[in-house]
Amino acid sequence: MSATDGQAPVLIAGAGIAGLCTALGLLRAGVPVRVFEQAAELREVGAAVSLAPNAVRALDSLGLAEALRDVANRPALAAMLHYRTGAELNAYAMGDEMERRWGKPYLQLLRADLHQLLVQAVQALKPDALVLGARVTGLAQDDAAVQLETAAGRFSGRALIGADGVRSAVRQALHGEGGPSFTGYVAWRGVVPMSELRYPDQQPDTAVYLGPQTSLLRYRVRGLDAMNVVAFARIDRWVDEGWSSPADPQELRDTFSGWHAVADDLFQAMARCGAFKWGLFGRAALPRWQVGRVSLIGDAAHPMLPFLGQGAAMAIEDGVLMARALAGVTDVGDALACYERLRYERATTTVRRSDAHGLRIHNHPVDAPDPGPVPRDDFAEFDFDVAGLPLAV
Ligand SMILES: Cc1cc2nc3c(=O)[nH]c(=O)nc-3n(C[C@H](O)[C@H](O)[C@H](O)COP(=O)(O)OP(=O)(O)OC[C@H]3O[C@@H](n4cnc5c(N)ncnc54)[C@H](O)[C@@H]3O)c2cc1C
Missing domain, CATH: 3.30.9.30 (D-Amino Acid Oxidase; Chain A, domain 2)
Structure with missing residues (x-):
């Protein structure tokens, strides 16, 4: 694709966890970005978030290790309890044991704190990176650039990353498959x-x-x-x-x-x-995410049920890998293809595993005389290191 790719910014739709992680990774690598957020002010809602060791590993690679631990709790022990009697059905150690096993802790924090930490890190590198009140309404692309239509005007860039959540306008524009x-x-x-x-x-x-x-x-x-x-x-x-x-x-x-x-x-x-x-x-899984200079990350690409606590983790991993691919591969089309090749299986497998775990938990015959063992997460996602993954071009 175009020889001017190096100078034009990467455009990102959505300043949620996925969009901000991508922006931070790109800015740290010296790549110009603009992030377009529909909200007029940055305010993260939705209570708290658990970050498994794979998510913490990815955030640490963005230089956030200390700030993250300052605002997070590190739980020591978890248990499943019977809803009526409060009796313990199973228990497992978190805290030191998880950190020893996976090299990173399991953390819990307010979503607003995580969001603010990411916003501050992005703005410290580029104070005007975020464009608020900029709802994305349309896009067009050719061999040289992407044009983005937003409520705050028209913008042009070398690539567009749809990080605009489960109701993604970018996904709709690319794949036109209706709502979730x-x-x-x-x-x-x-x-x-x-x-x-x-x-x-x-x-x-x-x-x-x-x-x-x-x-x-x-x-x-x-x-x-x-x-x-x-x-x-x-x-x-x-x-x-x-x-x-x-x-x-x-x-x-x-x-x-x-x-x-x-x-x-x-x-x-x-x-x-x-x-x-x-x-x-x-949403049903898409057969592919990329179309030319545009691709999808986070919930826009692969929304998932929260029963493995991995939705934000996947959004963070996506952001880290997308930034590495765009910073490390000269051709935009190749960079987005590289991202998708390395990411698709991991994300879609986690979506399926999360669905299955939700069903196992909620169908467990908890009141039966002999209900059998309570289904447990096997933590299969935890050892993944998205920052250390070789970029296979
Ligand atoms: C009940 C519940 C509990 C959860 N708990 C956990 C947990 O413990 N651990 C975990 O890892 N995950 C958890 N998740 C999942 C996690 O919250 C999501 O997977 C994650 O927030 C996805 O991030 P995102 O950046 O892709 O999307 P979002 O957080 O949805 O961000 C999208 C952003 O894009 C903006 N936007 C949308 N449309 C447009 C547009 N047209 N133009 C411009 N901007 C736009 C939005 O305003 C928003 O800022 C949970 C989810 C739920 C529902």
Whole structure:
């Protein structure tokens, strides 16, 4: 592709985790970027995020090791608990044991803190890299460049990376396959101050309560001052308008009635402090992501259910690899092809594994007289090192 590729910026649609990681990787390699975000101000919603060792390894490669550990908790122990009795169904060590085994810790933090850390790192290298109020509405490309239409004007670049989430406009423009579909799962997410809890001293520090077709994940964040709570239920149809709305306390009570007092305390605190209800939407896998000078990363490329805690991790790995490919391979088309070759299998396998794990957990006959062993994550994603992967051109 064009000989002027070296000077023109890489355009990125979406300043979420995937877009910001790509931008940071490119800026660190001296490649000019512009990131176009639809929101008029940068504000990350959606409670907290778990970062498995593969995600931490990738973020560390972007120079964020110290800042990340400053805002994150490192859980020591996790357990699965019976939704009604609170009895321990299984438990495993996190903390030192995970760090010893994988060379990086498992961390938990507020999404807003992770997002802010990435924004600050990008702006420290290029104060005007982010263009806000710039909803992407269309694109065109030829052999020399990509033209991007946004609410903030028209821009031209050497490549365009669609990092605009599950409802990606870039994906729609490239592959035109319609909107995402409801996966049958709904999630309620909230962060409650420990002072709101009747049982603030909950052990272990990370737990999943398992109920029939339902689950509740809780872990501490922001120092240890607050509890992140995520409840999941399987339902037939998503009837709410939009894909996220303030949680209805009565619906929470009805969906999770009869739960153990400690779990019930979490639901009540969520109802009091305000939580959001999210429909979880997905898409069928695309046979390929790249079209010419344009490709997709993160949820725009491969949205996944959150049951392995790997959606943000994949977005981070994608960003690191996309930046390496664009900085390391001269021809834009070849760089995007290299990214896809190295990334496609990993991301689509994780999507499938996450689907399967969600089904195993939510179909576990927790109330049966002999329910058998509770399904456990085998941590197969954790040892991946996206920053050390050889670029196969
Ligand atoms: C309940 C729940 C819990 C989760 N927990 C975890 C977890 O513990 N660990 C984990 O690894 N993952 C988790 N995930 C998954 C993770 O949150 C996502 O996979 C990740 O945020 C994807 O990042 P992204 O940057 O690709 O997309 P997004 O975070 O969706 O960012 C997309 C950005 O693009 C912008 N945008 C959208 N359209 C346009 C447009 N047309 N023009 C310009 N900008 C646009 C948006 O405003 C946004 O800023 C969870 C998800 C859910 C639903």
